[in-house]
Amino acid sequence: MGRRLEDFRRMLGAEPRRPEPGDYSPGARQIHDTKRLKKSDFDALKQVAVKHRANKRWRRRRWTTLIVVNLLFVLSYWLDVQLVEGSLSGSRFLGFHMIDVNAALQLMLAHKHLITNLLIGTATIALVWGVLGGRSFCSWVCPYHLLAEWAEKLHLLLAAKKIVKDHPLHRGLRVVLWALFAVLAYGTGYTVYETISPTGILSRAMIYGPGVVLLWIFALLAFEVLYSRRAWCRYMCPVGLTYGVVGTVSPVKVSYDLSKCFHEQDCRKVCLVPHVLDTVVKGRAVTEIVDIGNDCTRCGLCVDTCPSGALHFTITGVTKRRTGE
Amino acid sequence: MSEPVNNGGKPAPAPGGKRQQEERRKFLRAAVVGTGVVGFSLAGFLPVLEDDHGRRLRPPGALDEKDFLAACIKCGQCVQVCPVEAIHPADLWDGFGVGVPFIDPRKQACDFACDVGQCILACPTGALEYRKPAFLAVRPGAQLPAPPVLLAKENDPNPTLQFKERMGVARLDRPDACLSVLGKGVKGPARGESFRGLKRYTDVDRWNPVRVREHPYDLERCDLCVRECPIKGAISIQADDTGRLTPTVHAECVGCGVCQMMCPVEPAAIVVDARGTWGGA
Numbered sequence: 001m002g003r004r005l006e007d008f009r010r011m012l013g014a015e016p017r018r019p020e021p022g023d024y025s026p027g028a029r030q031i032h033d034t035k036r037l038k039k040s041d042f043d044a045l046k047q048v049a050v051k052h053r054a055n056k057r058w059r060r061r062r063w064t065t066l067i068v069v070n071l072l073f074v075l076s077y078w079l080d081v082q083l084v085e086g087s088l089s090g091s092r093f094l095g096f097h098m099i100d101v102n103a104a105l106q107l108m109l110a111h112k113h114l115i116t117n118l119l120i121g122t123a124t125i126a127l128v129w130g131v132l133g134g135r136s137f138c139s140w141v142c143p144y145h146l147l148a149e150w151a152e153k154l155h156l157l158l159a160a161k162k163i164v165k166d167h168p169l170h171r172g173l174r175v176v177l178w179a180l181f182a183v184l185a186y187g188t189g190y191t192v193y194e195t196i197s198p199t200g201i202l203s204r205a206m207i208y209g210p211g212v213v214l215l216w217i218f219a220l221l222a223f224e225v226l227y228s229r230r231a232w233c234r235y236m237c238p239v240g241l242t243y244g245v246v247g248t249v250s251p252v253k254v255s256y257d258l259s260k261c262f263h264e265q266d267c268r269k270v271c272l273v274p275h276v277l278d279t280v281v282k283g284r285a286v287t288e289i290v291d292i293g294n295d296c297t298r299c300g301l302c303v304d305t306c307p308s309g310a311l312h313f314t315i316t317g318v319t320k321r322r323t324g325e
Numbered sequence: 326m327s328e329p330v331n332n333g334g335k336p337a338p339a340p341g342g343k344r345q346q347e348e349r350r351k352f353l354r355a356a357v358v359g360t361g362v363v364g365f366s367l368a369g370f371l372p373v374l375e376d377d378h379g380r381r382l383r384p385p386g387a388l389d390e391k392d393f394l395a396a397c398i399k400c401g402q403c404v405q406v407c408p409v410e411a412i413h414p415a416d417l418w419d420g421f422g423v424g425v426p427f428i429d430p431r432k433q434a435c436d437f438a439c440d441v442g443q444c445i446l447a448c449p450t451g452a453l454e455y456r457k458p459a460f461l462a463v464r465p466g467a468q469l470p471a472p473p474v475l476l477a478k479e480n481d482p483n484p485t486l487q488f489k490e491r492m493g494v495a496r497l498d499r500p501d502a503c504l505s506v507l508g509k510g511v512k513g514p515a516r517g518e519s520f521r522g523l524k525r526y527t528d529v530d531r532w533n534p535v536r537v538r539e540h541p542y543d544l545e546r547c548d549l550c551v552r553e554c555p556i557k558g559a560i561s562i563q564a565d566d567t568g569r570l571t572p573t574v575h576a577e578c579v580g581c582g583v584c585q586m587m588c589p590v591e592p593a594a595i596v597v598d599a600r601g602t603w604g605g606a
Contacts, residue, residue: 077405089424090400090449097449103398107450110395113458115451118398170348173355180363188370189395190421195369196362200399204414204424208401211416213423216365228354235355236362 004248007276007293011244013172016278023286031258032283046262046308054266054307058300065140074206088141088203089194090121097121101129102242103200106193109185126246132298134247138233138240139272139299143206144198144217148233151221155229167228169235171275178238198232199239230272244295251316254292254303258285260310267302267311277302280310369420381419381427382582382599384412385435386445386453386488390600392461396452399424403444403453409523409534411435412444428492430582430597435492436555437475437581438525438534442486455487466602467491470576474557477527484557486579493580494601495550495560497572503594504547505562506569511547514538515589522586524553537587546570550584550595560584576603 010016024032035042073091076083085092089103099121108114129137139145158164181193194200198220201213224231233240256279263282268274276296279285291314302311313319373394384403387393403426404412411433412426419425426444428435445453457463472485500506516522516537523534542549550572554560559578565571572584572595582597 085405085447086400086402086449090398090402092402092447092449099398099449107396107398111392111450113396113451113460115396115449117449117451121449167354168351169358170351170355173359176355177359177362180359181366184363184367189391190369190373191395191398192366192369192421194399195421195423196366200424204399204401208404208414213417215417228358231358236359 003293007295008248010275010278010293011241011295012175013170016275016284019284019286025287027288028258028285031288032285035263035282042262054305056304058304058313062140062299063146066143066146069141070143070203070206073203077207087200087207088143089197089200096124098125098128100199100239101126101246102239103191103194103197105242106181106185106191109182110189110191112186112189129243129246130250131252132247133250133252133296134243134245134294135240135297136247136252137243138237139297142199142239143202144220145233145297147202147217147221148224148230151224152230155225158225159229164226169228169231171235173235174237174241177236178241181238193238197239198237233272240295240297248294250294251318252298253314253316254296254298254300254311255314256280256285256290256292257310257312258288258290260308261285261306262308262310264307266305266307270301270305272297272299272301369423372418372420373422380599381415381422381425382430382493382580382597384426384428384444384453385437385442385486385492385579385581386448386455386490387492388452388454388457388461389464393452394421394425396450397425398450398452400449401426402447402449406439406443406447407435408438408443409433409436409525428582430585431593432586433522434582434586436524436534436553436583437477437486438523440475440478442488445488456489463490464602466604467600469579473559473577473579476555476557477525477531479557488579491578491580491601491603493582493597493599494603495574495578495580495582495584495595495597496601497574497594498596499590499592499594500569500571502590503572504589505550506571508546508570510545511542511549511589512544513541515542515549515587524583524586547589548572549587549589553583553587555581555583578603 006017072084073087076085089100091098097117097120099118101122104118104122155164159166184192196216198217201217205211205214220232261280263280265280267280268277271277273295276293279290303313383393388396399414401414404414411428414424415422415427417423445455467490469489469491474484475486478484497503514537518538520538522537524537525534526540529535548562551560551562556577556579558575560572560574562570563573580597580601584595585593585597588595
């Protein structure tokens with residue numbers, strides 16, 4: 001329970017808390033002790049352990065999924081096959097209502113009235129992402145995420161050449177924006193956030209054709225390339241926070257194996273939300289296996305990147321656990 | 326046993342002052358950027374404030390403008406089901422109305438080629454409704470006197486459309502330009518060869534709309550607004566006091582805009598006032 005709370009605290013923008021001495025499980029303590037060797041011994045241990053080679057397997061799967069899902073929306077309208085009608089904010093998949101949870105929240109606050117179809121669609125989507133891990137929506141479906149990943153590459157390239165520099169923002173901003181947009185929807189009676197939602201704008205642009213409103217997307221991407229790495233997804237997007245909450249109890253997650261980790265932190269360098277990987281810092285993991293928290297987008301970049309295979313996807317109740325909590 | 330220590334990985338801890346300074350910078354940047362984002366989103370208020378009553382013709386069954394903007398989830402399912410592709414999502418200039426569906430009747434009016442209001446059936450949030458929920462008031466003059474009879478299905482067991490309120494009202498805007506008033510006829514396609522608009526002609530094909538340009542006319546005196554009106558009793562040609570034959574709109578008008586689309590004069594002599602009410606402004 002304590003860890004769940006800590007995950008939430010972190011998702012809401014707090015800095016990760018360092019564990020107290022009493023927090024460690026005996027197993028974890030033992031592994032941490034093993035690692036306090038002479039450097040030469042540690043390196044020797046590493047040589048034996050390193051089996052996992054960095055690859056792009058999960059990224060390939062994810063990009064394919066993201067493109068296929070969005071293409072399904074586009075093609076089912078263009079070719080009139082009526083498989084998924086609508087766009088990411090609301091659709092019918094083979095006739096079943098699907099409503100984006102954040103958009104539904106905005107709408108109910110603005111309209112102050114509940115519609116049965118809306119509730120059914122929202123519940124369906126909440127269930128889907130509750131199982132698949134809330135923020136999986138971000139990295140596996142949201143079209144802005146893909147564009148932002150490419151913008152991030154450009155940013156890193158320019159940063160390596162010292163042309164641009166990353167300016168981190170306070171992560172609490174996302175919570176403030178979430179609350180502000182909720183208040184604005186209720187107060188003004190308009191779905192204010194939907195006006196600027198990159199998810200909705202991009203989804204509609206692909207299906208119904210581009211518009212001037214795409215300038216907002218370009219502005220966001222330019223901001224991320226030139227000033228602040230992955231700023232929208234990291235510090236601002238209220239949709240990410242909503243889905244983070246939805247996926248809190250999801251059985252699908254990335255799991256960390258302390259015994260295989262050599263604390264090189266390559267994972268944190270590629271991660272969209274490095275605060276969820278605080279546990280990989282040497283001395284922080286309180287159990288031998290640590291599940292990564294609810295702000296994780298399950299993008300799998302860390303799984304691909306880890307040189308020693310310490311991170312992997314698990315499904316609680318399906319994947320066999322090596323050790324207990 | 327001693328506690329695990331944190332000696333690797335992280336760069337050496339910065340002196341307290343510097344770290345605090347960076348935290349302060351993060352906070353300030355977040356404040357500035359956050360203000361910018363909220364400010365930009367609120368700029369969407371401007372186009373809405375400019376015209377509170379709605380200048381846009383909305384699809385049939387739309388709630389009143391403010392409720393409609395609140396209830397629409399901008400998914401475009403109504404756009405997808407329309408057989409004549411009359412419905413489009415709005416762009417940035419509509420502010421809070423971005424992504425919200427509208428109809429430009431001069432380019433492509435809703436002629437109810439779907440027979441029932443498919444867009445109303447498709448809407449997942451109740452922004453388009455046959456019947457408004459009880460807690461929303463009906464504006465005076467927006468209520469139709471009776472369920473509108475769709476001429477295309479006049480012989481069906483139920484010939485009516487199920488919605489209760491009009492989208493707007495047609496109005497003869499420029500009687501001096503009206504071909505009927507002037508006693509002029511129409512030969513060839515109503516809107517020229519390049520017009521891409523679609524319309525259902527029941528005598529050609531009950532279910533598939535065709536291009537208006539593929540359906541030429543040869544009329545001695547233009548009566549297209551009456552001839553092509555899809556609703557029974559919504560408009561007729563009446564002689565006015567001076568004996569001029571003038572298209573006259575009746576209370577049955579639902580405001581679909583077919584008359585505006587079909588009017589051969591440029592700009593159209595007859596127009597639809599979006600959200601217009603019967604006997605009102």
